[in-house]
Amino acid sequence: MSSSLNQDIDQCIPAAIEWEYDQQLHHIAEPDPRGHNITLDIRFCAETSCTLFKLYFPIYLKGFANLSQICILIDPPSLESLTYTFNPTIPDAVRKKLNCKTVRLGFRPKPERNLVIIAPTSANEPLTPTRAQSGKVLDAIRMLSGVTSCGVYVEASKVPLSALQVVSEAVNRGHLKPLSYDLNSMFGGTGGKTIQFSAHQNDAPPPSYNEDESQSALSNPKKRLRQNSQASSTDFLASILAELKELRIAHSLIQSENARLKERLEAVESDVEQLQGDNHHASMKLESADGRLLELDENLEGLTQRVEAIEEYNQDSDDKTNLMKIFFLENVDIVVDPEYRSLICAFHGYAVRVHNLEGHLRDRHPDLGHQARGDLVRHHKGLLPTLLEEGPKERIKEEGEKER
Incomplete structure (x- = not known):
């Protein structure tokens, strides 16, 4: 690699994903909840030629009272090629989320090498979503686990193109090494585990979460209505709890910021008081100096008068001496x-x-x-x-x- 192009990357940026499955093009840009982002975590060390790509999907899973995440790990040894395209034509589904200049990263795994799916250690298997949008997210993850290629759109200004060129060339030549990671430290230190989807799940896309609900409701309308009511209540409570948690976090951040600003204000007030004290002290010294100058002027005037008196006295003494000399001479x-x-x-x-x-x-x-x-x-x-x-x-x- 050229040393002039060596640049480290350590970015976690919003992303949208595109893939082909069963001869159809699919996209996902919104996780659950929709206000959050699917993120691409890029790590690249130019000195060691090590890199790692991770995609994080916010999702609500059964067994979790709060929002959870699922990670797709893209290891360099599992890639056959990596391409990048600056400012491509983006689909409408992606434009709604990323309305800016983008870069499309094209990942192509090697044959018989699937992308690694990682879920929290405490997640129940099989993974079960608790909300409709979470079901769509889980369906997308299930399909991505068996694709032969996928594209990831990110904001162009977030990633240096020169570094992407270095990474792409290294992957295509097989020179990149995997960056070590620890499953136990993932998901905020709670730990993670790899997830394997069954063969029939990978062969065909599962029905959407909404379709499952409609078919079950038709088979037993009364029972399903009660279940839907309970599920709706559960979803509503889960949504409220998630929002409350976010509000608590935001409130905590605001309190921390207020405390920091208060400390800064106190420091500024202390500096102002000190400057005012210094200014008063300087004013007192200036007044004292003015008084001293006036006193010196008066002393100088008195000394001038004394010098004049001495000069006049000396003149009188000289006159007396001259008078005595004249008398003696005459x-x-x-x-x-x-x-x-x-x-x-x-x-x-x-x-x-x-x-x-x-x-x-x-x-x-x-x-x-x-x-x-x-x-x-x-x-x-x-x-x-x-x-x-x-x-x-x-x-x-x-x-x-x-x-x-």
């Missing part, structure tokens, strides 16, 4: 005269007091406005030139007059 002759040294010392002491006054006002009276502090300092500084101008110059003038 009055150097006074400085060297011992008589004026005491005056210079007094001037120096006055300058120191002015400097201390500035520090005192700045440290002890921070609430005093910057302008007010500057005015006081400038007032005291203004006295210094007066002292310099009046004091030494008067003394110099007096000395000059004495010399004359």
